[in-house]
């Protein structure tokens with residue numbers, strides 16, 4: 001293989017060990033593949049289909065692909081693509097592009113990058129769940145089968161760590177999708193293009209990493225974002241730090257790569273110490289702020305609501321909203337409907353009318369802590385019915401914050417929703433969001449005594465009650 005030398009910066013040298021654009025996937029010197037899906041389907045790795053989408057670079061078909069037919073029925077896909085045997089070491093850079101078709105979240109895909117340090121081995125075990133020598137997971141794209149797999153070509157970068165001395169091994173792509181296949185809920189079609197492995201030489205001088213960048217700012221609580229450096233350098237080591245105030249800094253345990261994927265629940269400053277030998281340079285601190293809760297509520301994955309598995313009316317305090325019919329994806333936020341008061345520490349009666357689609361289970365979440373997330377602790381199972389009105393109680397905990405926040409009402413056919421299912425989809429049902437105002441429960445006091453304390457037959461009495 002021809003070795004190409006290039007210079008990444010004044011302080012280091014770099015050497016491309018392999019670079020592949022997939023002009024013809026039948027000619028991949030040093031590469032190997034094995035489909036361990038169970039059972040094996042009608043396809044393996046194939047030349048890119050420009051009718052699905054064109055390549056990232058080169059001729060329109062110049063990429064490598066895999067799809068749901070890697071297995072049959074509804075089974076686990078585990079299709080391996082092993083890259084050439086090379087010498088691997090800390091700081092080396094591995095980059096590639098990947099994508100799925102537009103609308104890919106309907107049948108989510110997943111891709112792993114794994115590493116073996118066992119020479120030329122292509123041993124990935126013998127089953128769909130085995131990994132053999134490829135125990136080191138370097139990257140996992142869309143492991144929760146959400147919408148995290150990019151629908152346009154996106155470059156991913158892996159910086160090798162944990163390999164202090166040069167070691168013979170391989171990297172591998174693993175198209176790994178549980179519940180995949182033509183009848184599975186997951187797996188569609190992925191493409192991979194422009195794969196480059198660059199060995200990085202030694203650094204010198206004092207690193208100057210420059211700005212700290214974030215993929216999102218402000219961010220939502222608990223949602224991952226990735227920090228990176230304007231000038232990450234090469235042949236250097238990294239230690240990320242965080243701070244509540246930009247003054248007092250603490251090392252983040254394990255955050256020793258050139259990028260850091262993390263999440264937070266309060267605004268936090270970040271910076272990175274970049275070290276070359278005895279010299280350390282520090283990136284410019286970045287404060288990552290919290291987004292308003294209203295910008296953070298998840299849009300549920302699509303549900304089917306056209307077969308009477310729908311919400312027809314929602315009643316809670318002064319809220320009484322007729323809502324028959326539903327939008328295409330089964331989700332509507334009634335933002336213009338006036339928010340009713342619901343009271344802390346009180347049993348708030350609620351009534352939800354459902355369509356006659358069968359047994360319909362009604363679930364309610366209220367964002368009591370106003371963090372933009374519907375959590376299991378904020379969940380009420382209201383009950384179930386069929387073409388009827390379901391009455392239940394929403395007990396607002398004493399810990400709820402006062403003020404206006406979001407309520408989510410969901411109906412699901414046949415199966416009850418659980419507290420962690422405020423954002424799930426793929427079932428028959430509907431979701432409606434409303435604003436509600438959490439109000440303190442103010443005890444009433446009797447301000448005048450009954451006018452007649454000794455009531456006789458046929459006589460009325462009266463008294464007055466006022467909130468304090």
Ligand SMILES: [Ca+2]
Pocket residue numbers: 020021022023055056057058059062063193194
């Ligand atoms: Ca290409």
Ligand SMILES: [Ca+2]
Pocket residue numbers: 310311312323324325326430432
């Ligand atoms: Ca509705």
Ligand SMILES: [Ca+2]
Pocket residue numbers: 366367368369370371372373374375378
């Ligand atoms: Ca919450």
